[in-house]
Amino acid sequence: SLLPRWRGAAPIQRAVMAGDAETGVMVMKMEAGLDTGPVASQARVAIGPDATGGELHDTLSLLGADLMAEALAALARGELTFTPQREEGVTYAQKIDKAECRIDWRRPAHEAHDLVRGLSPFPGAFFESDFGHGVERVKVLQTQIAEGEGAPGVALDDKGLIACGEGALRLVKVQRGGKAPMAIDEFLRGRKLAQGQTLAA
Template identity: 45%
Template sequence: MKIIFAGTPEFAAVALQTLHESGFDIPLVLTQPDRPAGRGMHLQPSAVKQYATANGIPVAQPLSLRMDSKDPLRAAEAKQAHELLTSTDYDAMVVAAYGLILPRSTLDIKPCINIHGSLLPRWRGAAPIHRAIEAGDAETGVTIMRMEEGLDTGPMLLIERLPIGPHDTTGAVHDKLAALGAKMVVKVMRKIEQGIYEAVPQPENGVTYAAKISKEEAALDFNQSARDIGRKIRAFNPFPGAHADVNGVTIKLWGAEVLDADSSAPAGQVLAADAQHGIVVACGGGGSLRLTELQKPGGKRLAASEFIKGFPLDGLRFA
C-alpha cells in the first residue's frame, strides 16, 4: 500500500517512522516549511522532514494547499502541490499534526486518514492534549478517523483510551499518545489494505474544541484555585511554560503539588520557602501550591530546593 504522509512535529514523526518501518511504501511526505528556531533563529526542518530526508523519502513543503487563497504566492504553491499529489501514485494519505488545512480538492483525490490525540468528539482542534490536562480530564486517547471538511468531524476508524495521571504533563502524555497513535494507524492501514475496516460516525453529544495555545494564557493567576493552577502548570509544560511574576522577575513554573490546606494569606503570597517545607504559595480560590520546579530568566530549570539558594522567596508574593 502506497501512503503519502502529511505531518510536522515529533508527534507526527513517530507515526511516519512506524509506518515506514512497517513496510508501507511512502512515495511523498508533506510537511510545513522550515521555521527559525533556537537562539540564533536559524531555519530548522521539522521533525518529519528530518526523518524523511534521512531515509530518502521525497519531501514537499508548500505554504498552503488552498488554491483559492487570496495570497498569490500561497495559491501558486497550492496549485503546484495539488499537481504533485495528483501525479503521485498513492492509495491514501495519513495526516498527523500537519498544521495546514486540507481543502476539499485534496480530500477528494484519495482517502485521508487522520491521527488525532483525543477521544473524539471531545477536544476537536489544535491543542487536544493541553486542553484535556487543563480541564482535569481523567483520560484521553487517540482517534483514527477519515477526514472530511469539518474540523475533526470525520467518521472514526479506531479509538483507544489512555489514563491521565495526576502528575502527567503535556510532554509526558504527548509521548505516550504519539507511540499509541503510531501503532494504531498501522493497524488501521492494514485493515484498509485488506478492505475490512468500518467507519463509525462520531457521537453528536460531548463535542468540545481545543483552541490553539497562546503564550499569553500561560500567565498564572493565583486568585484561582490551587487545583486549577496546578493543572495549568502541567498543561503548559513544555510549551509555552506557565509563569508568574515575583519581585519584578518573571519565573517559569514547571512543576507543582496541590495542597488542600487553605490560607488566609493574600493570593500569591509565599507561605514557605525553605528546605523543610519547600516553596508553598497561597491560592485565592482554595488550597495552596507547593512549587517543585522553577526557572528564572536565563537560568536552568531547578528543583525548588536549589532554586531558593540563588533566588530567596521569603516574604515575597507571586502576581
C-alpha cells in the same frame, strides 16, 4: 483526543488543563470540518493527577503509531470501517494564548496545578516576581497541591509554598529565562523568597 471532545489545535494541553481523567488517540477520515470525520479506531489512556502535557504527548505518540499501523493493515485487508462521531459532547481545543499561561493565584489550587501541568514543558505557565535581582519571569513546570491558607499569591514559607484562592501550591520545578529547568531548592539558593512575599501573576 477522544473526539468529539477537544477538536482543534491543542487537545492534549486542553485535556490536562481541564482536569480530564482520560484522553486518547483516534484514527479518523479527514473531512472539510475541523476534526469532524468518522472514526475507525481509538485507544484510551488515563491522565494521572500529576501527568504533564509533555508526558501525555509522548505516550499518545506511541499509541498513535501502533493504532495507525493496525489501521493500515486493516485497510490493506479491506476490513477498515468507520463510525460517525457523536453529535453531543463537542468541545474545541483552541490554540494556547500567551495570556492563558500566566498563573492566576486567585484560582483554586487544583485549577492552577492543572494549568501548570497542562502547559509543561511548553509553553510553560509562569509568574513574575522580584527575588532580589529585579522583577523576572519564572516558568513553573511542576507543582504539588498542598494544604495552606492565605491571600492568593502570598508565600506561606520560604521554600515555595504559595497560597491560592483555595488551598495552596508547592513549587517543585521552575525555569528562569534562558536557563535549564531546576528544582525549587536549587532556584532558591540564588534567589530570596520570604514568607509573606507576594508573587505577581
